[in-house]
Amino acid sequence: MINKSRWKILAVLALFLVMAWFSISREESFYFPVQDDKMTCPKGEVEQKAVPLIGNYTRHHPLFLQLKDYFWVKTPSPYELPYGTKGSEDILLRVLAITSYTLPESIQSLKCRRCAVVGNGNRLRNSSMGDAINKYDVVIRLNNAPVQGYEQDVGSKTTMRLFYPESAHFNPKTENNADTLLVLVPFKPMDFQWMETILHDKKRIRKGFWKQPPLIWDANPEQVRILNPYFMEITAAKLLHLPMKQLRKVKQKPTTGLLAITLALHFCDLVHIAGFGYPDSTNKKQTIHYYEQITLKSMAVSDLMNCPCSV
Template sequence: MEDPGGSCEVTSGSRDESSSPRVTPPLAIKMIKSRGKILGVLALFLVMVWYSISREDRYIQLFYFPLQENKTTCPVGEVEKKAAQLIANYTRDRPLFLQLKDYFWVRTPSLYELPYGTKGSEDILLRLLSVTSYAMPESIQSLKCRRCAVVGNGHRLRNSSMGETINTYDVVIRLNNAPVHGYEQDVGSKTTMRLFYPESAHFNPRRENDPDTLLVLVPFKPMDFQWLEAILNDKKRVRKGFWKQPPLIWDANPEQVRILNPYYMEVTAAKLLNLPMKQPRKVKQKPTTGLLAITLALHFCDLVHIAGFGYPDSADKKQTIHYYEQITLKSMATSEHNVSHEALAIKRMLELGLVRNLTYF
């Protein structure tokens, strides 16, 4: 029987060597060399893949720490000990929020004006603090271990599926007007505190927060106090003095409103970013709300994890910077924030093990 190639089939009973196909020595050598080249290229490719993965693993090990802590154990004192290595004269004795009693009789007047102090704003603070509060909810204050997640607004949260993990923390701190509605799978739904300033306030705080969420005003300028006073007391709205029009109607419960102690802005600027407290008006730089939130957590929590921090590479003009909107890094060019300087500060925290990262940085 003939095979399709035209060669004869050899029966098992006979072996006709003359009819068997032969490979001449030169052809065999060529085949061996060809296979050797293929194997060599394959080996080189595998080495390159291994190196790339190994390099990525080293990067991830440095700046990405998946959640592994056991809830039954608490690293009490670890944050304080490591924070003292980074923040000179670190202390937890300062209150997180401004208190009314401090403005009836100011024993130590603030050295700085806003955003690093309250010098010159004492009168309006008396009025504001009489209708707001300063207390931390007892359910948080009494925790033996305060496990905190600071959720940034970065693009890295998109499609991260981090929502369930974020919701497991005792304290979840969010920033500005970043939404949770519609993004729960990636960013979670729990919000213990939301830091904001007038221009970044969500027009409907009840939509994007829990009923008991603390709405923490970060005061950058005196006009911020005037905006809040007008809103809470339903006075004539302040329209000038803002780089962007803040909400004219802001339906918030005054009992949930807090005013952040400017001390933490001072610590962030002076001790993490080495910024002078008094700067020429034309070159003013201020910390972002995100870095400020991390600083706040370092002074209150026993465990600090972050998610959604980090900006795209400066050469990438098209990558969006937030998980919920399409603005790019170009929008930061005119801001008063030095994002590369802040990235170095956060990387230093990661290297010290002071904070841990739930998303890539």
């Protein structure tokens, strides 16, 4: 059976998703309104709705880490990964030297950022939501969730894809657009080491991962970004109320899905979500994702507490 700690996380996640959906989009749970450039931008509405969910809410933190922030740092991070960068500065410097941190001008210049966070849930299957999802300015996807063959239900546009080494698609060019930002979510120092060996074509690291990540990953370094751990900290501390300094045996951590929503709340003027939510616990044969046959029953017999999986 899935242990009590995991059910606790799932329950809190479900509650947050309900609150985020009804307080931000105010739409029925399976409906995306058609986006139109002539629509009035709800400036300030996301901030207003997010403040009750996230204490000390601010939109001033940068989305991605950049090299200059790690020279002459006056206030070093108080936390280790995944909530900070303490102890990982040396390897991080090398990774930041070969990646980038900027947002494309096409996004940066938008007067209104309408964002869709697309989860990997089974409810997207046969939803015919693809065209509606493609109309958003920013489409955020998770891990290795495929697009090819599922365009009618999930769309084809990908502005950002959040991932960690174990969830990286073996060919990032297959399921993304040419300008998709590949956003590394670092959970441990080995994640930085994996990225460095991949982009510098060094000897691959095979140990230290709960699942073997790709050994060949043909990505353009200019498209790679390193997510600011601040958003992981906020997700864990403010939404899930997890302790920042957990015992090593405690494996609770936010999912990439909830992290993506937190990121969108700090970046977008309009946030809609789709494809979130686990099947009813009584239906253990229901598949969890729209693209594969993993069920609650099969998940229960595996140790997915090690996995910061998507929703």
